[in-house]
Amino acid sequence: MNRPYKMIHEKTIKREVSFCGVGLHSGKRINMRLLPAPEGTGIVFMRTDIMGLALIPVCSASVLSTFYSTTIGVNGVRVQTVEHLLAALYALSINNIFIELDGEEVPIADGSAAPFVDLLLGAGEVRQEKKRMILEVVEPLTIVDGEKKINLFPVTHGGFEIAYTIAYQHPLIARSSYSYLHSQDRFIQEIASARTFGFLKDIKQLLAKGYAKGGSLENAIVVGDDKILNQEQLRFENEFVRHKILDLIGDIALLGMPIIGKIVAYHAGHQLHTRLIETLRKHQTAFRLIPPTKRDSIRTREHALFFGGAGPCAVETYQPRQVRKKATVRKPF
Ligand SMILES: [Zn+2]
Numbered sequence: 001m002n003r004p005y006k007m008i009h010e011k012t013i014k015r016e017v018s019f020c021g022v023g024l025h026s027g028k029r030i031n032m033r034l035l036p037a038p039e040g041t042g043i044v045f046m047r048t049d050i051m052g053l054a055l056i057p058v059c060s061a062s063v064l065s066t067f068y069s070t071t072i073g074v075n076g077v078r079v080q081t082v083e084h085l086l087a088a089l090y091a092l093s094i095n096n097i098f099i100e101l102d103g104e105e106v107p108i109a110d111g112s113a114a115p116f117v118d119l120l121l122g123a124g125e126v127r128q129e130k131k132r133m134i135l136e137v138v139e140p141l142t143i144v145d146g147e148k149k150i151n152l153f154p155v156t157h158g159g160f161e162i163a164y165t166i167a168y169q170h171p172l173i174a175r176s177s178y179s180y181l182h183s184q185d186r187f188i189q190e191i192a193s194a195r196t197f198g199f200l201k202d203i204k205q206l207l208a209k210g211y212a213k214g215g216s217l218e219n220a221i222v223v224g225d226d227k228i229l230n231q232e233q234l235r236f237e238n239e240f241v242r243h244k245i246l247d248l249i250g251d252i253a254l255l256g257m258p259i260i261g262k263i264v265a266y267h268a269g270h271q272l273h274t275r276l277i278e279t280l281r282k283h284q285t286a287f288r289l290i291p292p293t294k295r296d297s298i299r300t301r302e303h304a305l306f307f308g309g310a311g312p313c314a315v316e317t318y319q320p321r322q323v324r325k326k327a328t329v330r331k332p333f
């Protein structure tokens with residue numbers, strides 16, 4: 001297992017970019033600004049609508065809820081629906097970035113990751129000096145929840161592969177599978193533009209629970225009893241399962257480092273995706289970190305995020321004054 005690996009450098013964006021849109025669940029209009037960050041920062045959300053230092057580092061320990069989207073938070077400050085933006089960041093290998101939001105949700109855009117990919121490509125990229133840590137799966141792992149299941153396997157090709165199957169009791173999405181070998185280009189071509197979806201019969205129930213208030217035919221595929229309600233028809237024949245892969249990549253980004261391995265998922269979702277990360281973190285014989293490091297000698301932020309969670313990682317390299325000053329003196333978007 002000691003073959004040579006192509007080392008990946010840390011990366012941030014070249015210039016700040018902004019995006020404005022509605023939150024899928026909150027229904028509120030939200031301004032988002034993406035800012036370059038120094039190496040060793042990680043992906044850090046900042047809530048500019050909250051007084052004080054409202055920082056949320058992206059790591060598995062920050063996960064608060066996985067009900068219909070992934071919500072992360074620290075000390076009572078939260079950000080909802082992070083997965084599509086995180087998938088775009090993972091795909092473009094941008095691991096150092098500050099994400100300012102003036103609300104508690106990432107805008108849903110068109111329900112896919114394509115607008116975020118465009119935003120990030122428009123921002124340009126800066127390759128940083130430090131090299132990234134990589135997680136390689138070396139032993140199989142299985143997690144099951146009723147009929148839902150995820151298997152994780154080692155691979156010999158040194159990449160990240162996903163085989164996803166969904167199966168609903170519905171004539172339009174009875175069963176669908178898709179296999180995907182991850183790369184930036186393949187993500188952009190095969191996965192990024194697949195939109196989130198929901199069933200018309202579930203929408204009333206979701207609204208009653210306070211979710212999907214911003215949902216519309218502009219930002220989600222709505223599946224009726226026997227047809228798709230959107231004017232824009234499916235972007236891919238199997239758009240639903242492709243979107244599940246998009247969600248999985250966004251949740252895998254919570255690892256804080258690239259993964260080498262294969263995930264085989266059956267009818268899973270955010271809850272099982274994030275449980276996979278937690279299970280992996282606890283089974284240290286199932287993976288190795290490249291370059292090798294020990295749990296008790298935390299040397300990098302990636303390492304701290306992975307093992308230590310949100311606590312110790314927030315203090316290392318972040319320069320809050322400089323960024324906060326910018327955030328508080330600027331005019332509203
Ligand atoms: Zn999604």
